[in-house]
Amino acid sequence: MKNERVTVIDIAKAAGVSKSTVSLVLQGSPLVNDGTRAKVTAVMRELGYVYNRGAANLRQSSSKSKILGVVVNDLTNGFFAELAVGVDMVVQSAGFVQFLSNTSESLDRQSEVIASMREHGISGLILSPARATTAADLKPIVASGIPVVVVVRNVPGARVSSLVSDNQQGTFASVRHLASLGHRRIAFLGGFNDTAVFEDRLQGYRAAMAAHGMKPDDSLVVPSAPSRAGGVDAIGRALAIDVKPTAAVCFNDAVAFGVCDGLRAKGLEPGKDFAVVGFDDVIEAKTAVPALTTISVDPQAMGRRAAQLLLKQINAGKAEAESIISSVRLVVRSSCGAEGADPSVKVETGL
Amino acid sequence: MKNERVTVIDIAKAAGVSKSTVSLVLQGSPLVNDGTRAKVTAVMRELGYVYNRGAANLRQSSSKSKILGVVVNDLTNGFFAELAVGVDMVVQSAGFVQFLSNTSESLDRQSEVIASMREHGISGLILSPARATTAADLKPIVASGIPVVVVVRNVPGARVSSLVSDNQQGTFASVRHLASLGHRRIAFLGGFNDTAVFEDRLQGYRAAMAAHGMKPDDSLVVPSAPSRAGGVDAIGRALAIDVKPTAAVCFNDAVAFGVCDGLRAKGLEPGKDFAVVGFDDVIEAKTAVPALTTISVDPQAMGRRAAQLLLKQINAGKAEAESIISSVRLVVRSSCGAEGADPSVKVETGL
DNA sequence: TGACAACATTGGAACGTTCCAATTATTAAC
DNA sequence: GTTAATAATTGGAACGTTCCAATGTTGTCA
Numbered sequence: 001m002k003n004e005r006v007t008v009i010d011i012a013k014a015a016g017v018s019k020s021t022v023s024l025v026l027q028g029s030p031l032v033n034d035g036t037r038a039k040v041t042a043v044m045r046e047l048g049y050v051y052n053r054g055a056a057n058l059r060q061s062s063s064k065s066k067i068l069g070v071v072v073n074d075l076t077n078g079f080f081a082e083l084a085v086g087v088d089m090v091v092q093s094a095g096f097v098q099f100l101s102n103t104s105e106s107l108d109r110q111s112e113v114i115a116s117m118r119e120h121g122i123s124g125l126i127l128s129p130a131r132a133t134t135a136a137d138l139k140p141i142v143a144s145g146i147p148v149v150v151v152v153r154n155v156p157g158a159r160v161s162s163l164v165s166d167n168q169q170g171t172f173a174s175v176r177h178l179a180s181l182g183h184r185r186i187a188f189l190g191g192f193n194d195t196a197v198f199e200d201r202l203q204g205y206r207a208a209m210a211a212h213g214m215k216p217d218d219s220l221v222v223p224s225a226p227s228r229a230g231g232v233d234a235i236g237r238a239l240a241i242d243v244k245p246t247a248a249v250c251f252n253d254a255v256a257f258g259v260c261d262g263l264r265a266k267g268l269e270p271g272k273d274f275a276v277v278g279f280d281d282v283i284e285a286k287t288a289v290p291a292l293t294t295i296s297v298d299p300q301a302m303g304r305r306a307a308q309l310l311l312k313q314i315n316a317g318k319a320e321a322e323s324i325i326s327s328v329r330l331v332v333r334s335s336c337g338a339e340g341a342d343p344s345v346k347v348e349t350g351l
Numbered sequence: 352m353k354n355e356r357v358t359v360i361d362i363a364k365a366a367g368v369s370k371s372t373v374s375l376v377l378q379g380s381p382l383v384n385d386g387t388r389a390k391v392t393a394v395m396r397e398l399g400y401v402y403n404r405g406a407a408n409l410r411q412s413s414s415k416s417k418i419l420g421v422v423v424n425d426l427t428n429g430f431f432a433e434l435a436v437g438v439d440m441v442v443q444s445a446g447f448v449q450f451l452s453n454t455s456e457s458l459d460r461q462s463e464v465i466a467s468m469r470e471h472g473i474s475g476l477i478l479s480p481a482r483a484t485t486a487a488d489l490k491p492i493v494a495s496g497i498p499v500v501v502v503v504r505n506v507p508g509a510r511v512s513s514l515v516s517d518n519q520q521g522t523f524a525s526v527r528h529l530a531s532l533g534h535r536r537i538a539f540l541g542g543f544n545d546t547a548v549f550e551d552r553l554q555g556y557r558a559a560m561a562a563h564g565m566k567p568d569d570s571l572v573v574p575s576a577p578s579r580a581g582g583v584d585a586i587g588r589a590l591a592i593d594v595k596p597t598a599a600v601c602f603n604d605a606v607a608f609g610v611c612d613g614l615r616a617k618g619l620e621p622g623k624d625f626a627v628v629g630f631d632d633v634i635e636a637k638t639a640v641p642a643l644t645t646i647s648v649d650p651q652a653m654g655r656r657a658a659q660l661l662l663k664q665i666n667a668g669k670a671e672a673e674s675i676i677s678s679v680r681l682v683v684r685s686s687c688g689a690e691g692a693d694p695s696v697k698v699e700t701g702l
Numbered sequence: 703t704g705a706c707a708a709c710a711t712t713g714g715a716a717c718g719t720t721c722c723a724a725t726t727a728t729t730a731a732c
Numbered sequence: 733g734t735t736a737a738t739a740a741t742t743g744g745a746a747c748g749t750t751c752c753a754a755t756g757t758t759g760t761c762a
Contacts, residue, residue, distance in 0.1 A: 406748035
C-alpha cells in the first residue's frame with residue numbers, strides 16, 4: 001500500500017475498459033457513456049487513485065500545467081502577504097496551485113527561484129520585482145513565451161504586463177486634502193530619489209501643488225531612506241529651512257512614523273502642530289497614536305486582480321502585454337489634524 | 352524560438368554525444384569526462400536549455416520531486432507569514448520549491464489543496480491545520496507515505512511529526528513573572544475552552560499558580576472568544592467576582608488588547624492599576640500603548656525548523672514521526688507594570 | 703599478442719498520461 | 733437487408749527524462 005502507485009492502467013483493468021477510456025473520464029469528455037463513467041469513477045475512488053499531473057504535462061503543452069509562480073520581494077511585509085492571499089484566492093478557485101517564493105530583495109535569489117519554477121513548468125508568473133530588477137533580468141522567461149505579470153513595481157522596458165498602484169493619484173489626493181485644510185507650505189518627505197516609485201509620487205505632489213496655486217519650491221522636497229529613521233532625518237532637515245512647512249506628504253507610512261517621532265522630539269505634536277500624511281496604509285497606521293492619515297492601496301484586491309489578469313493571458317494563449325494602474329484612496333485619520341473632515345476627496349478603489 | 356522546447360536530445364545532437372551522456376552531465380555524475388562535460392554545458396547554455404523536472408519525476412521515485420507543500424490556515428496573520436518565510440529560507444537553500452496555499456480555516460479548502468498538491472507530486476507537506484482538523488482528514492496523505500510535519504496546532508491521533516510551541520512553559524513563565532512582582536490574584540482570561548491549545552496554556556497557568564503557593568480558584572479562569580472583543584468580555588466578568596484579580600494572563604495578544612480596552616472603560620489603567628500579559632508577540636505588541644508584555648514564539652525560526660525536520664525525513668526515506676516542542680520566551684514590556692524588571696525569567700528560544 | 707581493468711559512452715525500455723486514427727457497436731434511413 | 737451515420741471504445745505512439753545492461757576505448761601487464 002505504500003510503494004505502488006495506482007495508475008490509469010490499474011483502473012482500466014479493474015473496470016474492464018481501456019486506459020484511453022479512463023483518460024477520457026478523467027478529462028470529463030462527453031464521449032464516454034454515463035454507465036462506464038460511473039463505473040470508472042467508482043473504481044478510482046475504491047483504489048485511491050491519484051492523478052499524476054506530471055505525466056499529463058509531459059504530453060500536453062506546458063501552458064496547461066495548472067501551476068503559477070508567485071515571487072515577492074518581501075513576504076515579511078504585511079503588504080505582500082496580503083497580496084499573496086489575494087492571488088491565492090483566485091488561483092485556488094481556478095483549480096491552479098502556486099509556487100510562492102520570497103527574494104528578500106536579492107536579484108540572485110530572484111533569478112534562481114524563477115529558473116527553478118520554470119523547470120517545474122509554471123504556466124505563468126506573478127512577480128513583485130526585487131529592487132533594481134531590469135528588463136534584462138526578465139528576458140529569459142519573457143522569451144520563453146510564459147506570461148508574466150509584474151506587480152507593485154514596474155520594470156521599465158520589459159515586455160510584460162504590469163499592475164501598479166496609482167502613485168501620482170495618491171500623493172495628489174494627499175496634497176489636495178491638506179490644501180483643503182488650509183495648508184500652503186507642504187513638504188514632500190522621504191524616499192530614495194532614484195526609484196520610479198519616488199518619481200511617480202513626487203510628480204503627483206508637484207501636480208497638486210501647482211493645481212492648488214502653490215509655486216514649486218524644491219527646498220520642500222527632502223529625500224531620505226524610506227524608513228522610520230529616514231523620516232526622523234527628513235523632518236529634521238525640513239524644519240531647518242527658512243520658511244518652515246506646516247504639513248508633509250510622506251513617501252510611505254514608515255517615513256511618516258519617523259516624521260511623527262522627529263516632530264515630538266522638537267516639541268511639536270503631530271496632527272496638531274503639524275499635519276502628516278503617509279502612503280500604504282500598513283496595519284499599524286490604524287492603531288498608532290495619532291492614527292495615520294494615509295493612502296490605502298488594498299493589496300489583497302491587487303493580488304486578486306493580478307491573478308485574474310495572468311489567468312486571462314494564459315487562457316488567451318498569447319501574452320499581449322497590458323498595463324493596469326490600480327486606483328488608491330485617501331483614508332483620513334487624525335495625523336492630518338482633520339479626522340473625517342473631508343470625505344469628498346476619497347478616491348474609490350477600482351476593481 | 353517560442354514554441355519549440357529544447358530537449359536533452361537536441362543538446363545531445365548539437366554536442367555530438369548521446370542523450371544518456373547529457374543526462375549524466377545533468378546529474379553531475381563523476382563518470383563523464385571533463386571535456387565532454389564542458390562541451391555539453393556550453394551547448395546547454397547556448398541553446399537556452401531548461402531542465403524538465405516533470406519528465407524526470409515521471410521516471411524517478413516521486414520523493415525526489417524537489418517540491419514541498421506548505422498549507423497554512425491564515426496567511427493574513429503576520430505570524431503565519433513569518434512562518435512561511437522561515438520555511439522558504441531553508442526550502443530555497445535545499446534547492447526545493449514550495450507550493451503555498453491558504454485555507455482560511457476551511458476544512459474543505461484544506462482537503463482540496465492537499466489533494467491538488469498530491470497530484471502535482473509533492474515530496475513532503477508542512478501543514479498548519481485548519482481548526483477542527485482530525486486525524487481522519489490526514490489519513491489519505493499519511494497512508495501514501497508522504498512525510499507530513501504539522502506545525503503550530505497538533506492533530507491528536509495522527510501519525511505525523513509535529514512542531515508546536517511550548518504553551519505550558521509560556522503561561523508558566525507569565526505567572527512566575529507576575530508572582531515575582533507580588534501579584535497573588537492572577538486570572539486566566541480568554542480562549543475557547545475546547546481546544547488543545549487552551550488546555551495546554553491553562554495547564555501551564557495552573558502549574559505555576561500551584562508552584563508559587565496560590566491555591567486553585569476556577570472563578571479566576573474566564574474563557575471567551577480568542578479575540579479583542581472576547582477580551583473585553585472576559586475582563587468584565589473577571590472584575591465582577593468577589594475577590595478581584597490584580598493581574599491577568601491572557602490566552603493571546605488579541606485578548607490582551609481587549610482586556611486593556613475593558614480596563615480603561617472601567618477607569619483602570621493597564622500596566623499601572625492592573626497587570627496584563629499576552630501570548631504570541633504579534634507585531635502590534637511592541638507599538639501598542641502600553642507596550643504588551645507577552646510570550647514570543649519566533650515563528651520564522653519555527654518555519655525553518657519545520658522545514659529542516661521535513662527535509663530530514665524526506666532524505667531518510669521513511670517517515671519516523673517525531674514531536675518537537677519549541678521553547679518560547681517571555682518579553683517584558685510595560686503592560687505588566689514592570690518594564691525590564693525581571694530579566695532572569697527569560698526562557699531562551701531553542702535552535 | 704592477448705587478457706584484464708578502468709574509464710566513457712550508448713541504445714533502448716520505462717515512467718503515466720494524452721492524443722490520434724482506427725475499430726466496433728448501435729441506431730436510422732432507404 | 734444493405735448502407736450511412738452516430739456513438740462509444742480502443743491500441744499505439746508520443747512527451748522528456750532516468751536507469752540498466754551492454755559496448756567501445758584506452759592503457760597496463762605478462
